[in-house]
Amino acid sequence: MSVNVGMALVQAYKSNIEIGFQQRGSRLRSTVRNETQNSEFDFYDRITSTAAVEITDRHGDTPLISTPHDRRRVTLRSYEWADLIDRPDRIRMLADPTSPYAENAIYALGRTMDSLIISEATGTAYTGKTGGTTQTHPTTSQIAVGYSETSGTSPDSNLTIGKLRRARFLFDSNEAVMDGEELFFVLKASQVQSLLRTTEVTSSDYNSVKALVAGEVDTFMGFRFIRTELLSTDANNVTTCLAYPRSAITLAVGADLDVDIGPRRDKRNSTQVYVSATFGATRMWEEKVLSIACDDDL
Secondary structure, eight states: OOTTGGGGSOBTTBOSOOOOSOOOSOSSGGGSEEEEOOSSEEEEEEEOOOOOOOOOSSSOOOOOOOOOEEEEEEEOEEEEEEEEEOHHHHHHOSSOOHHHHHHHHHHHHHHHHHHHHHHHHHSOEEESTTSOEEEOOOGGGEEOTTOOSSSSOOOOOSSOHHHHHHHHHHHHHTTOSOTTOOEEEEEOHHHHHHHHHHSOTTSHHHHHHHHHHTTSOOEETTEEEEEOTTSOBOTTOEEEEEEEEGGGEEEEEEEEEEEEEEEEGGGTTEEEEEEEEEEEEEEOOSTTOEEEEEETTO
């Protein structure tokens, strides 16, 4: 039971319940491939490229090209949220608290979904016929915190135009983005501010980023930016940003957000707000998920 519920009791100067500052739900769900899954484990198949064979004779045998075929495993995980509102407290409240409590819970589950997508984007993927083979995120799909477009040793940096150019080059050189497929770049507020500091005020690139901060546009250098403060930051204050197209990550949902509000007979008929969901995620392609290390202190 929430021990702070008394703060919402009716007083002369307050008649409603405010929800505190937070990311309100998932921001990344729409950026990944969404699937419905009905079992604890499920597999999502992939095939990789092949090459055609030149015909050099007449009436020869038809060549058979073996198509490389493997799969990725998704494991469903269940999450829940619950809180109690005592009947006497509810009576003394001018505003019905159940709706804000449920809304707050839905926001929490949405953030949990984003955190799972972020961790699975660069985490260990499970492949093979039974999902018993592990695949780590390779260094070839990582852009170091000290990356520089010039040769030689470079100091650490936050998000730079050079890192964006490198990410775009890696996608293009690997043919990792299908024609017309949208590219997403997941970053924190620190990286947006870094772009503002490292570009010229008079350039059209700067104007685009400035408009991004103002909420007027959300694209820059071919990427659509998605800001979230849920990205992983290490002890040195280095944040791992992500860049990927929608086909790079699969989100499998076993049970979508389910909200149940009702009395708990074993808790003196207190109202319980209960929200649950079941989902899982995996990285489908190593070449399609880039991690970009950025120093938040710079």
